[in-house]
Amino acid sequence: MKRLPTHILAVAYHRRFVQLKSSLLGKFSPELISQPMVIRLPLEPTGREIYDEIWALAHGILKSDSKYLDSKNLWWNKSNWKQILEESTSKSQLKPFVLKYVDRGAFNCTKCNWVDMCSGCAIEPDSDRKIHRFLPLGNIAIEWHS
Numbered sequence: 001m002k003r004l005p006t007h008i009l010a011v012a013y014h015r016r017f018v019q020l021k022s023s024l025l026g027k028f029s030p031e032l033i034s035q036p037m038v039i040r041l042p043l044e045p046t047g048r049e050i051y052d053e054i055w056a057l058a059h060g061i062l063k064s065d066s067k068y069l070d071s072k073n074l075w076w077n078k079s080n081w082k083q084i085l086e087e088s089t090s091k092s093q094l095k096p097f098v099l100k101y102v103d104r105g106a107f108n109c110t111k112c113n114w115v116d117m118c119s120g121c122a123i124e125p126d127s128d129r130k131i132h133r134f135l136p137l138g139n140i141a142i143e144w145h146s
């Protein structure tokens with residue numbers, strides 16, 4: 001019998017939002033920065049495990065005096081993360097970053113229909129719930145807001 005692997009490799013793309021100069025609507029568009037990272041994750045990770053793994057590799061990008069190097073300042077470590085995520089209309093609260101489900105181009109959501117023009121649904125940093133069928137979702141955008 002074929003055994004499923006216990007871990008998979010996911011690709012995480014660094015991304016930020018820039019205002020399009022050419023757009024009359026003043027729309028923001030995602031832009032890739034730096035090189036993507038490959039991370040090793042359980043076959044069915046929890047959202048929290050994804051945040052922890054990516055943070056372990058990505059925190060070195062921050063300046064050495066960044067307040068986010070203190071893990072209690074990370075929004076996903078706070079007990080009210082769900083509320084912070086729901087109220088994050090201004091994006092600015094999700095510092096230093098929020099993780100999103102994206103396709104291989106890192107611009108479009110893998111959860112929504114393309115007509116919705118979603119640039120990625122946020123991955124919830126839930127430590128209690130495993131994400132089933134994560135393998136086809138193995139492209140992640142690290143959306144920096146710091």
Ligand SMILES: [Zn+2]
Nearest residue numbers: 109112118121
């Ligand atoms: Zn979406």
